[in-house]
Amino acid sequence: MSEDLTQHYSQILSILGEDTQRGGLVDTPKRAAKAMQFLTDGYEKNLDDVVNGAIFEADTDEMVVIQNIEYYSLCEHHILPFIGQCHIAYLPKGKVLGLSKFARIVDMYARRLQIQEGLTKQIADAIQEVTGAAGVGVIMEGKHMCMMMRGVQKQNSSMVTSVMLGGMRNSDATRNEFLRLIGK
Ligand SMILES: [Zn+2]
Numbered sequence: 001m002s003e004d005l006t007q008h009y010s011q012i013l014s015i016l017g018e019d020t021q022r023g024g025l026v027d028t029p030k031r032a033a034k035a036m037q038f039l040t041d042g043y044e045k046n047l048d049d050v051v052n053g054a055i056f057e058a059d060t061d062e063m064v065v066i067q068n069i070e071y072y073s074l075c076e077h078h079i080l081p082f083i084g085q086c087h088i089a090y091l092p093k094g095k096v097l098g099l100s101k102f103a104r105i106v107d108m109y110a111r112r113l114q115i116q117e118g119l120t121k122q123i124a125d126a127i128q129e130v131t132g133a134a135g136v137g138v139i140m141e142g143k144h145m146c147m148m149m150r151g152v153q154k155q156n157s158s159m160v161t162s163v164m165l166g167g168m169r170n171s172d173a174t175r176n177e178f179l180r181l182i183g184k
Contacts, residue, residue, distance in 0.1 A: 001037070002030075002033050002034065002037060003033075005032075005033035005036060005037065006029045006030045006032075006033040007029070008029075009028070009029035009032045009033055010029040013025060013028065013029065038111075039072070039074060039111055040074070040111055040112060040113070041111050042107065042108045042109060042110065042111035042112040043111075043112055045108045046108075047105070047108075047126055047129065047130060050101065050104045050105055050108050051097070051101055051104075051105075051130050052101075054097065054098030054100075054101050055095050055096070055097055055098070055130060055131065056095065056096050056097075056098070057094065057095060058092060058094070058095065058096040059094065060092055060096070061091060061092060061093065061134065062091075062092075063089055063090070063091055063174065063177060063178065063181075064089065064090055064091075064092060064096065065087070065088070065089045065178060065181045065182065066087070066088045066089075066099065066102045067085075067087040067088075067181070067182045068085050068087065069085065069086040069087070069088065069102060069103050069106050070083070070084070070085055070086075071083065071084060071085070071086050071106050071107070071110040071119075071140070072110060072111075073110040073111070073112075073114050073116075073119060073142075074112075074113050074114065075113070075114065075115065075116075075144060075145075075146050076113035076114055076115055077115070077146065078145075078146040078150070079113065080144070080145040080146040080149065080150075081145045082114075082116060082142045082143060082144040082145065082146070082159075083142065083143055084140060084141040084142035084143055084158065085140070085141050086106050086120075086123065086138065086139070086140045087138070087139045087140075087178075087182045088102055088106075088123070088127065088136075088137070088138050089135075089136070089137040089138075089168060089178040089181070090127055090128075090131055090133040090135065090136045090137070090168075091133050091134040091135040091136075091166070091167050091168065091174070092131065092133055092134075093131075093132055093133055093134045094132075095131050095132060095133075096131070097127070097130060097131050101130075102127070105123060105126050105127065105130075106123055109122045109123055109126070116140055116142045116144075116159055116161050117161050119140065119161075120138050120139075120140045120161040120162065120163045121163050123138050123140075123163075124136050124137070124138040124163040124164075124165055125165075128165050128166070133166065134166055134167045135164070135165060135166035135167030135168035135169065135170075135171075135174065136163075136164075136165045136166065136168055137162070137163070137164045137165070137168035137169075137175065137178050138162065138163050139160065139161070139162045139178075139182065139184070140160070140161050140162075141158050141159070141160050142158060142159050142160075142161075143157075143158050143159075144159065
């Protein structure tokens, strides 16, 4: 795949009118291919491998919040970056997930072509699936390069998406506690 990608990047550079043999560009197609593979390596991962058994018994039902998980994704409409922070809350029901796994789950889905709405939902569903929690909430803030660098060129806008499941959806008090804890 890497060689195919390299060839295609080389073609793109030619079509743009670049001299692919000039010094600074000689290895660019190869580097761009490598970078793109890294940014989309979420396609090669699945939830089981990412969680890798890091799910632990715990007799707590108090809300757990993990905030400010940074993410870097690519929008599926323009293949341009959108980046921001992800905040996760869940209400454990006998099981908790290892802390680093939240970030790994976020990365797995972020490193695919996405829209922010879908990314938020996939992360919430995944956490629900692996923890069997009584409720899950995910809030994502994102700045979209397709809006900042092109199109309407709005540099200061950001998008907020939210998915609330189970007890996080049904209880205003619980949802407000989440928002308060992340300073919203
Ligand atoms: Zn876009």
